Amino acid sequence: MIKIITTIHEMKGIIKSKKAQGKTVGFVPTMGYLHEGHTSLVKWAKEENDIVVVSIFVNPTQFGVNEDYDVYPRDLERDQMLSEEAGAEYIFHPTVAEMYPNGYQTYVEVFGITDKLCGASRPGHFRGVTTVVNKLFQIVAPHRAYFGLKDAQQVAVIEKMVRELNMDVEIVPCPIVREADGLAMSSRNVNLSPIDRQSALILSQSLMKAKEMIQAGNVEAKEIQRAIENKIAEESAVAVDYIKIVDFTNLEEIDVIKGRVLIALAAKVGNVRLIDNIIMEA
Ligand SMILES: Nc1ncnc2c1ncn2[C@@H]1O[C@H](COP(=O)(O)OP(=O)(O)OP(=O)(O)O)[C@@H](O)[C@H]1O
Numbered sequence: 001m002i003k004i005i006t007t008i009h010e011m012k013g014i015i016k017s018k019k020a021q022g023k024t025v026g027f028v029p030t031m032g033y034l035h036e037g038h039t040s041l042v043k044w045a046k047e048e049n050d051i052v053v054v055s056i057f058v059n060p061t062q063f064g065v066n067e068d069y070d071v072y073p074r075d076l077e078r079d080q081m082l083s084e085e086a087g088a089e090y091i092f093h094p095t096v097a098e099m100y101p102n103g104y105q106t107y108v109e110v111f112g113i114t115d116k117l118c119g120a121s122r123p124g125h126f127r128g129v130t131t132v133v134n135k136l137f138q139i140v141a142p143h144r145a146y147f148g149l150k151d152a153q154q155v156a157v158i159e160k161m162v163r164e165l166n167m168d169v170e171i172v173p174c175p176i177v178r179e180a181d182g183l184a185m186s187s188r189n190v191n192l193s194p195i196d197r198q199s200a201l202i203l204s205q206s207l208m209k210a211k212e213m214i215q216a217g218n219v220e221a222k223e224i225q226r227a228i229e230n231k232i233a234e235e236s237a238v239a240v241d242y243i244k245i246v247d248f249t250n251l252e253e254i255d256v257i258k259g260r261v262l263i264a265l266a267a268k269v270g271n272v273r274l275i276d277n278i279i280m281e282a
């Protein structure tokens with residue numbers, strides 16, 4: 001039976017005793033309301049480690065004041081069942097006060113690549129992410145941590161933090177899991193109205209169109225970007241935040257499709273902000 005741990009003290013004690021028995025620890029950080037994207041990470045973790053810890057914590061420091069912290073979906077009972085089915089042994093589910101007690105003043109920040117893409121639209125977001133991920137790594141002390149490439153920039157930021165702070169954890173990026181019709185799975189999809197859910201399909205469709213253009217030999221980033229813009233413009237309910245074609249190693253915009261390229265976008269569909277991307281090797 002999976003165990004829910006709510007205190008840092010108890011979580012650290014469990015990890016210490018498991019490591020003393022020679023066990024390896026895989027870690028899947030989440031904000032809960034799990035779907036198959038999350039459970040795929042748990043399954044990857046289970047294949048490569050003796051025990052798997054999933055954290056469920058809607059982290060307030062990564063939400064801006066006008067963002068959706070209050071309406072972010074939550075369902076611990078269902079998360080418990082899904083985590084257990086996928087093979088996790090522990091859920092770490094602290095309160096906000098446990099993670100950020102009164103007077104809390106310590107933050108971890110990666111500069112540069114956090115100013116781009118989602119970082120440009122959500123100032124302070126990645127500072128909250130790196131701070132909480134750093135804290136979670138201190139508590140769970142995993143051998144490996146699993147992150148979805150749906151949040152491609154988050155993967156790049158965390159990899160940079162781990163490298164530059166000499167942290168002893170292997171970051172394992174995992175592929176995007178999609179609904180049968182192509183929509184990238186996201187906890188926030190539940191907040192889409194049925195009509196908006198349909199409109200949201202244009203996001204993955206526009207990325208597929210970009211992929212086809214590149215596979216057909218088009219290397220002009222501007223042309224591909226314009227094709228994505230035009231495709232999304234077919235859906236009036238979708239308001240683009242950004243569409244960017246960047247080098248995945250540094251997130252710098254490129255003119256010519258070459259090397260490991262990230263095509264990333266963010267858009268509001270109704271009141272819900274969604275992200276999606278594809279990574280191409282050219
Ligand atoms: N569709 C997906 N495929 C693969 N990994 C995913 C997918 N959705 C989320 N993840 C990963 O799960 C981890 C936890 O993400 P999170 O709890 O924010 O879920 P989410 O569904 O991305 O939520 P939201 O889209 O509302 O931010 C992250 O590493 C994230 O990249």
Ligand SMILES: CC(C)(CO)[C@@H](O)C(=O)[O-]
Pocket residue numbers: 029030031057059062129132133151154
């Ligand atoms: C990594 C993370 C759990 C930190 O709160 C969050 O940003 C997420 O769910 O991707």
Ligand code: BAL
Pocket residue numbers: 031062063151
């Ligand atoms: N998956 C990223 C969490 C967020 O949107 O805040």
